[in-house]
Amino acid sequence: xxxxxxxCKAGIFDSKINQITNxxxxxxxxxxxxxxxxxxxxxxxxxxxxxxxxxxxLKVTGYSRENVIGYPITLLDMGFTFEGYxxxxxxxxxxxxxxxxxxxxxxxxxxxxTGLLSVKLLEWxxxxxxLNIIRDITDRKQIEEELRHIAMHDPLTGLPxxxxxxxxxxxxxxxxxxxxxxFSSILFLDLDGFKAIxxxxxxxxxDKFLIEISQRLKSLLRWGxxxxxxxGDEFVILLEDIKDFRCAARIANQxxxxxxxxxxxxxxxxxxxxxxxxxxxxxxxxxxxxxxRKADTAMYQAKAxxxxxxxxx
Numbered sequence: 001x002x003x004x005x006x007x008c009k010a011g012i013f014d015s016k017i018n019q020i021t022n023x024x025x026x027x028x029x030x031x032x033x034x035x036x037x038x039x040x041x042x043x044x045x046x047x048x049x050x051x052x053x054x055x056x057x058l059k060v061t062g063y064s065r066e067n068v069i070g071y072p073i074t075l076l077d078m079g080f081t082f083e084g085y086x087x088x089x090x091x092x093x094x095x096x097x098x099x100x101x102x103x104x105x106x107x108x109x110x111x112x113x114t115g116l117l118s119v120k121l122l123e124w125x126x127x128x129x130x131l132n133i134i135r136d137i138t139d140r141k142q143i144e145e146e147l148r149h150i151a152m153h154d155p156l157t158g159l160p161x162x163x164x165x166x167x168x169x170x171x172x173x174x175x176x177x178x179x180x181x182x183f184s185s186i187l188f189l190d191l192d193g194f195k196a197i198x199x200x201x202x203x204x205x206x207d208k209f210l211i212e213i214s215q216r217l218k219s220l221l222r223w224g225x226x227x228x229x230x231x232g233d234e235f236v237i238l239l240e241d242i243k244d245f246r247c248a249a250r251i252a253n254q255x256x257x258x259x260x261x262x263x264x265x266x267x268x269x270x271x272x273x274x275x276x277x278x279x280x281x282x283x284x285x286x287x288x289x290x291x292x293r294k295a296d297t298a299m300y301q302a303k304a305x306x307x308x309x310x311x312x313x
Contacts, residue, residue, distance in 0.1 A: 029124065039115070039134040041073060042122060048073040048085050051129065060136060062108035073132070077106035088119055089130070096120065105134065113138045154229040156207055157214040165228035165236055169281075169288035172240060177283045182241040185248040188277040188295035189217075189255065191233035192307040197270060205265055209272070212263050220254055236295070245280070245312060252276045252310040260308070273308035275299055280313075 033040050034055040042052040050068045058064065063076075074082045080103075088098055098119040106112055115134040122131040152164035160168070172184050191213070198206040210233065217227055217235060226238040237255075239248055255274060262271045277299030279291050294313040302311035 036133075039136065041068075041078075041132040041134075042124065043073050043130045043132060045089060045128060045130065047082075048080070048130065050076075057134075060107070060113075061105075067108070078103075078134075092119065092121055092130075102137075103134070114141050157211055157229050159214050159218075159235075160226070160228040162228065162230045165226070165230070165238070166288050166292075168226050168228075169238060169291060172238060173281050173285050173288055173291065176281050176285065182243060184238065184240045184281040185242060185245075186279055186281070186291055186295050187237040187239070187248065187252055187255065187310070188279070188292070188299045189235040189237070189274050190276075190299050190303070191259075192273040192275055192303070194233040194272060197272065201265075201268065201270065205268075205270075208265050209263060209270060212265065213259065213272075216258055217255065220251070220258055222251075236292070245278070248278050248280075249310065249312070252278060256308060256310065275302040275307050276310035277302055278310055278312045 030052060033052075036054055036056060039057040039060055040052075040054040041050055041057060043050050049070060049072055051070075053065065053068055057068075061078075068076065072082075074080045074085055088101075091098055098117070101117045101119075103115050103117050104112055105115055113136055115136050115138075118133045118135075120131045122129045152161060152167075153159065154161045169186070176184055194206070194209075197209055201209075210229075214227075214229065214235070217237070221227060221237070222239075224240055226240075228236050228238075230236055237251070239251060242248060255276065259272060259274045262269045264270075277295040277297065279294035279298060281291050285291055298311045298313035302309050305311065
């Protein structure tokens with residue numbers, strides 16, 4: 001469970017519950033919580049037997065009252081374990097409430113949902129219970145994930161973009177400090193003559209060509225290799241856990257050979273070669289930018305030596 005603690009929101013949470021419990025009779029209280037948009041369960045202390053739920057809980061989960069009332073909350077597939085629920089009760093001895101714990105719960109159909117759980121002690125029917133409120137944030141999380149994907153991927157090819165690649169490269173660089181037996185390398189790819197393709201066939205065909213390039217490159221990768229489009233006609237491939245330069249050189253030769261094979265787009269045969277710069281990531285590498293800069297320089301040296309080849313920095 002992940003806490004999302006916000007004192008302002010916690011204050012609003014407390015005030016709403018206090019208002020309901022203070023202003024309404026016990027019978028009216030049950031009716032009022034039915035109008036809450038969040039899932040509500042009232043449980044006993046200890047093993048957490050369910051004594052009351054609201055209509056939102058029934059509507060969202062698909063359970064009936066008979067499925068829930070009288071059963072421990074830990075037996076429902078609602079993201080609670082006995083140990084976890086016991087820990088929540090221990091925490092409530094030193095704080096007024098538990099606010100916004102991120103949990104995963106299941107509907108009756110087995111579908112998994114994500115929720116924020118808030119728990120507070122409740123004086124009701126002359127006894128002390130636990131008031132559990134679950135806010136379903138599944139749709140919000142999905143939107144956040146979609147926005148994150150858009151921010152980290154190239155809209156044309158669907159490959160990871162520069163920002164995503166630099167994050168991955170920095171992660172590999174940090175890991176490399178602890179694994180000296182193997183090393184990692186990047187291949188910086190720049191298409192030779194791509195501008196002529198755009199000029200001769202149009203930008204729509206050029207875009208289709210880049211998509212075909214990305215698909216062909218992906219087909220060459222080993223499991224665990226990482227490919228990204230930096231922009232324009234520049235791509236990078238991150239190779240992890242390789243024994244020596246010969247492995248990187250072998251993959252570079254495979255890329256060069258694969259891209260030499262013509263592409264058929266709109267009934268027309270289009271060919272293009274690629275120049276590749278190779279640089280390594282070692283325990284001494286100070287930044288991901290350093291690795292990319294060296295590979296970029298090596299790529300331009302490959303072009304200077306006649307294109308359709310690789311150069312190692």
